[in-house]
Each structure stands twice: as structure tokens, then as C-alpha cells.
Amino acid sequence: MDYTNADTSAHSQERNNQNTEEYFSDDEKKLITRMYKLVGERWSLIAGRIPGRTAEQIEKYWTSRNSGTTN
Structure with a gap:
């Protein structure tokens, strides 16, 4: 039995889980916070101010x- 595909699939899933924890610079974090206070959950508008980021x-x-916190 060939386990290569199963191993590759599991490894791919692990990489995807790690990618969900994106790295954001301190400047990006500050900008996201400021923009959120100004425009709320308008993610596309916020993303438009940060090159290379999607909503x-x-x-x-x-x-x-911010899950579990009240803003």
C-alpha cells in the first residue's frame, strides 16, 4: 500500500493550519486596530490600506x- 499521498495530505493540512496563524508586523497590527475603531468590521476597507493583505x-x-472580548 502506498502511504505517500496520505503523508503528503497530512503534511499539507499541517502547513495550512500553520498558515492560519499569519504573521502581522507591529505596524500592521496598529493600523488594523486604528482602522477597526474607525470603520468597524469593514475588512475589505481595512485590507485596502495594507498592501498584500486580503480582507x-x-x-x-x-x-x-479578539474572540471573547468586547470592543
Whole structure:
């Protein structure tokens, strides 16, 4: 039996899980916080101010950092 595909699939899934924890610079974090206070959950508008970031990345970052808190 060939386990190569199963191993590759598991490794790929692990990489995807690690990628959900995106790295954001301190400047990006500060800008996201300031923009969120100004415009709320308008992720595409916030992402438009940060080159190379998508609305989905911004939203995922925000919800992972602020889940369970009230703003």
C-alpha cells in the first residue's frame, strides 16, 4: 500500500493550519486596530490600506486576537 499521498495530505493540512496563524508586523497590527475603531468590521476597507493583505486575512487575524472580548 502506498502511504505517500496520505503523508503528503497530512503534511499539507499541517502547513495550512500553520498558515492560519499569519504573521502581522507591529505596524500592521496598529493600523488594523486604528482602522477597526474607525470603520468597524469593514475588512475589505481595512485590507485596502495594507498592501498584500486580503480582507479574509485581516478578519481572521482580528477574530483570532479578539474572540471573547468586547470592543
